[in-house]
Amino acid sequence: MAFTLDQRLQNDCLHVCDLSLCRVLLMNDCQYPWLILVPRVADIAEIIDLTEQQQQTLWRESAQASRVLQSLYSPDKLNVAALGNVVAQCHVHHIARFHHDPAWPAPVWGQHPVTPYAEDELAATLDKLKLAFNPD
Amino acid sequence: MAFTLDQRLQNDCLHVCDLSLCRVLLMNDCQYPWLILVPRVADIAEIIDLTEQQQQTLWRESAQASRVLQSLYSPDKLNVAALGNVVAQCHVHHIARFHHDPAWPAPVWGQHPVTPYAEDELAATLDKLKLAFNPD
Numbered sequence: 001m002a003f004t005l006d007q008r009l010q011n012d013c014l015h016v017c018d019l020s021l022c023r024v025l026l027m028n029d030c031q032y033p034w035l036i037l038v039p040r041v042a043d044i045a046e047i048i049d050l051t052e053q054q055q056q057t058l059w060r061e062s063a064q065a066s067r068v069l070q071s072l073y074s075p076d077k078l079n080v081a082a083l084g085n086v087v088a089q090c091h092v093h094h095i096a097r098f099h100h101d102p103a104w105p106a107p108v109w110g111q112h113p114v115t116p117y118a119e120d121e122l123a124a125t126l127d128k129l130k131l132a133f134n135p136d
Numbered sequence: 137m138a139f140t141l142d143q144r145l146q147n148d149c150l151h152v153c154d155l156s157l158c159r160v161l162l163m164n165d166c167q168y169p170w171l172i173l174v175p176r177v178a179d180i181a182e183i184i185d186l187t188e189q190q191q192q193t194l195w196r197e198s199a200q201a202s203r204v205l206q207s208l209y210s211p212d213k214l215n216v217a218a219l220g221n222v223v224a225q226c227h228v229h230h231i232a233r234f235h236h237d238p239a240w241p242a243p244v245w246g247q248h249p250v251t252p253y254a255e256d257e258l259a260a261t262l263d264k265l266k267l268a269f270n271p272d
Binding site: 045046047048052055056059062063066067070077078079080081082083084085086088097104105106107109110 | 181182183184188191192195198199202203206213214215216217218219220221222224233240241242243245246
């Protein structure tokens with residue numbers, strides 16, 4: 001079966017780019033710089049459902065996402081998490097956290113309602129992220 | 137500088153075993169089967185502060201921890217997360233989640249006070265885990 005992005009991820013996020021394994025999404029919540037990596041493989045819920053080679057690629061791309069967040073936002077801490085209690089499709093959150101962000105030091109999930117980006121801020125953020133993932 | 141386990145992790149967890157890179161800890165909370173992997177490297181906060189080779193080893197050992205939880209507990213979902221907002225030392229949570237667990241579907245952090253294992257249950261759980269990580 002072909003890979004299809006989960007409907008909830010599609011509703012909550014914007015497409016940044018596709019890496020060799022993962023689709024990179026921006027969570028539409030301006031409270032935190034928040035990327036989600038989704039391996040483009042059908043019917044995968046757990047990271048260990050991926051082949052060993054796919055897992056290696058996932059974590060290389062995860063490190064790239066972490067470095068992009070570090071270089072663009074200089075966060076106090078990165079949160080990297082594969083939970084999937086609500087959205088079953090395997091996906092890995094990468095969130096740039098700050099001592100002054102609304103949820104600190106708690107995890108971000110379920111803390112505060114999502115605050116979507118303003119339209120121009122969203123376009124600028126997507127441009128910045130696309131450039132950071134594809135520097136050529 | 138030599139690796140020293142963070143004091144809070146030491147207080148909240150029990151030692152299961154040492155893998156080639158990581159110390160494996162059992163969180164002393166009987167509400168969820170909950171392992172924490174701590175790379176035995178001094179002064180590391182972020183996964184991407186590890187060398188590329190150490191990261192590869194970390195994720196191999198993480199997959200091993202996930203498989204141990206799956207084989208012993210058959211959870212509905214695995215949660216794998218490196219947060220570190222409270223304990224700065226790099227560590228990766230591996231939590232076996234169930235539809236009937238106290239926090240489901242929310243993440244476990246900050247949901248319910250920790251419920252320590254009874255003494256005999258703790259000893260049995262540690263024995264079972266040590267065996268699962270070191271089958272020889």
